[in-house]
Amino acid sequence: MSSKNLNIAALAGDGIGPEVMREAIKVLQAVGRKNGLQLTITEAPVGWAGIDAAGKALPDATLELCRKSDAILFGSVGLPDRDPTIPKDQRPERAALLRLRKEFGLFANLRPVVLPKALAHACPLKVDRQGDGLNLLVVRELTGGMYFGQPKTTETIAPGQQRAIDTMVYTTAEIERIAHVGFKAAQLRRKKLTSIDKANVLENGVLWRDVVTRVHKEYPDITLEHMFVDNAAMQLMLKPTQFDVVLCENMFGDILSDEAAALAGSLGMLPSASLGNTSGEITFGLYEPAGGTAPDIAGKNLANPIAQILSAAMMLRYSFGLTAAAAAIDQAVATVIAAGLRTGDIFNAEDKSARRVGTSEMGDAIAAAI
Ligand code: IPM
Ligand code: MG
Numbered sequence: 558m559s560s561k562n563l564n565i566a567a568l569a570g571d572g573i574g575p576e577v578m579r580e581a582i583k584v585l586q587a588v589g590r591k592n593g594l595q596l597t598i599t600e601a602p603v604g605w606a607g608i609d610a611a612g613k614a615l616p617d618a619t620l621e622l623c624r625k626s627d628a629i630l631f632g633s634v635g636l637p638d639r640d641p642t643i644p645k646d647q648r649p650e651r652a653a654l655l656r657l658r659k660e661f662g663l664f665a666n667l668r669p670v671v672l673p674k675a676l677a678h679a680c681p682l683k684v685d686r687q688g689d690g691l692n693l694l695v696v697r698e699l700t701g702g703m704y705f706g707q708p709k710t711t712e713t714i715a716p717g718q719q720r721a722i723d724t725m726v727y728t729t730a731e732i733e734r735i736a737h738v739g740f741k742a743a744q745l746r747r748k749k750l751t752s753i754d755k756a757n758v759l760e761n762g763v764l765w766r767d768v769v770t771r772v773h774k775e776y777p778d779i780t781l782e783h784m785f786v787d788n789a790a791m792q793l794m795l796k797p798t799q800f801d802v803v804l805c806e807n808m809f810g811d812i813l814s815d816e817a818a819a820l821a822g823s824l825g826m827l828p829s830a831s832l833g834n835t836s837g838e839i840t841f842g843l844y845e846p847a848g849g850t851a852p853d854i855a856g857k858n859l860a861n862p863i864a865q866i867l868s869a870a871m872m873l874r875y876s877f878g879l880t881a882a883a884a885a886i887d888q889a890v891a892t893v894i895a896a897g898l899r900t901g902d903i904f905n906a907e908d909k910s911a912r913r914v915g916t917s918e919m920g921d922a923i924a925a926a927i
Pocket of ligand 2: 811812815
């Protein structure tokens with residue numbers, strides 16, 4: 558596999574996207590040299606950068622590049638100051654990110670949430686609720702449910718009165734395929750899966766619970782637990798150590814993954830993978846940090862590049878099966894954290910061994926640790 562040329566589309570996007578992407582590319586090049594990989598990384602504009610360059614959040618040439626690539630390394634898109642100036646369906650979130658997810662059938666979203674012991678101070682929970690450090694994985698269904706269901710409209714029903722409609726819709730097959738992803742992920746972890754639904758109220762919840770229960774029969778080594786989404790939101794705060802894999806439909810996963818992310822202290826630490834189908838040895842995927850564009854700190858060399866760098870590691874692991882190269886990146890990040898390097902979001906002034914660094918210095922140190 559490593560002898561093959563791997564084509565990566567790097568879409569940095571807006572806000573802090575370009576500066577964290579620069580560091581991820583630096584680290585990929587370092588790991589490529591070290592492990593003898595042939596990585597061809599091609600950059601293209603997306604989001605407001607796409608609108609400014611070619612009039613569209615997802616320019617045709619960018620989409621074409623993605624089609625020819627083996628994986629997409631994505632930064633982040635959307636600028637709250639500019640978004641309201643164009644129609645909703647042309648804004649970066651819908652026109653670029655949701656479009657790419659749908660276009661490439663990226664139905665499985667993996668969001669690992671890890672709080673290393675060294676960053677205990679950054680977690681909003683008391684230390685005695687953190688166990689030996691937190692480590693859970695949100696598996697979120699990404700191309701179904703309310704975000705894509707039709708009808709999706711706003712209509713005027715009387716003067717000054719509108720009605721907005723979103724539709725929550727799932728089929729058995731959609732639930733089955735994400736359930737398999739969840740159970741397989743649990744097999745590689747602590748062998749527990751908590752399936753989230755609202756089966757006490759929603760038809761979708763009843764179907765979700767039935768299908769997950771049925772798929773579970775193929776995974777007798779996994780402990781399955783069902784939990785209502787409102788209770789799950791509370792349990793994540795009260796006892797996050799009870800979770801291993803958390804399996805959710807699209808909207809519940811969107812919400813709970815942000816809540817879980819808060820436990821890791823900073824969105825700047827969290828990568829994600831959005832996976833489609835596998836063909837041959839390659840699983841097409843889009844890899845992006847969990848945080849947004851953070852326009853307030855953009856261009857100031859303040860952003861934490863670790864989420865973007867760990868997203869590149871997930872790409873090597875999940876799309877290309879390059880386990881050793883991916884582990885080398887994870888290890889380099891751990892080494893640099895252990896050495897005390899901290900961007901502002903994870904800096905603790907009381908920790909005398911911590912040293913505050915900027916985006917590029919953090920990237921340099923991780924590349925050097927490869
Ligand atoms: C996420 C984001 C997106 C989502 C937005 C930007 C459309 O919140 O990836 O979680 O809701 O899926
Ligand atoms: Mg979200």
